[in-house]
Amino acid sequence: MLKLDRGILIHFDFVQPVLIIPIIVTSFILIAEANPFLAEKQIVYILVGFLAFGFFFILPxxxxxxxxxxxxxxxxxxxxxxxxxxxxxxxxxxxxxxxxVHFTIQPSEIFKPSFMLMLAYLIYNKPPPKNGYKLKDFLRLSFYILLPFVLIAGEPDLGTAMVLLIVGFGTLFIIGVNYKIWLSIILVIGISSPIIYTHLLKPYQKQRIHDFLSEKPSYQVKQSIIAIGNGGLSGKTSEFATQTHFKFLPISTSDFIFAYVVERFGFIGGTALIVCYVFLILHLLSLNYKFKEDYFIRVVTSCLALFIFIYTAVNISMTIGFAPVVGIPLPFFSYGGSSFTTFMVFFGILQNLLTFRYSWMDKNFKLGNRK
Structure with a gap:
């Protein structure tokens, strides 16, 4: 383990907890209002998440x-x-x-940190040339992205699989791939999209798309929109948040918790929450450019920024009817332990790389085959 000293205060990125902790606290308050029993369980999940953060923070x-x-x-x-x-x-x-012990684990959730670290490992050991990765290196990196996509999509869990796919190729886009490769991919996807829809999507996945494109929203989305409208500009007190407390709003503490936020705190509260996520994403992307010579940190920050962007954008979009309803939680906000712990692991890894970055800068240090 790494020796902890006063140097932590110098290199620790305090912007991250300043943006994340208010999100966690607000989430807990809302969950406690909606369901005190779930709030007790959420305390356990929060403790586990912070323990996971601490473990990866001190791990070399x-x-x-x-x-x-x-x-x-x-x-x-x-x-x-x-x-x-x-x-x-x-x-x-x-x-x-x-x-x-009859305890279950979800491998697709556990896989995410190793997926991010594997991309960082591969790219650090072979950074892109000036004009970006050429086809050979692009295909080599794509293999490590497409393999888990195929396995997870086959469970079926297309939502998680698509998140990994977008994060993986989005990170390659940020790091640098020759533009001709992206143009070719866009062309292939455009031509093959009808075949993908007709032959590869499951019936329930097609139904979600149909519900999204139909004139009338599904029951879940309809109740979510009513809750958002009920919040108005400044929100309702707990006893007047009728959509949630009378159980009209489905899954109000997890998938549709953003609608509950707006019902309680109004347009102002919902905007404030979105602003926190936007600042967090922009801050992570700024780290990508601040440490432009360290591809390990660049990949981790890019992956993490994309994970948060996708989860937040999809979750909020589905609550207002702008995206199909899928089981993607709001980071650090939706009730549950697996997503919360995964994101705490992500930030534990990132804070480790930032706080102890000068510990790696000695002449004997090696990362894989790179000195």
């Missing part, structure tokens, strides 16, 4: 980077195991049961 990640490929392939094996030994819930095999 770059010195242990040689293990990153092994962790990636272990997680790939877990994803393969889902098809053979997975537990089915609501028509999908996404979980593995731990023997004897």
């Amino acid at each position: 990640i770059k010195k242990l980077s040689w293990i990153i490929p092994t962790l990636y392939w272990i997680n790939i094996i877990l994803l393969l195991s889902v098809d053979l030994f997975g537990v089915e819930k609501l028509g999908a095999k996404r979980w593995l049961e731990i023997p004897f």
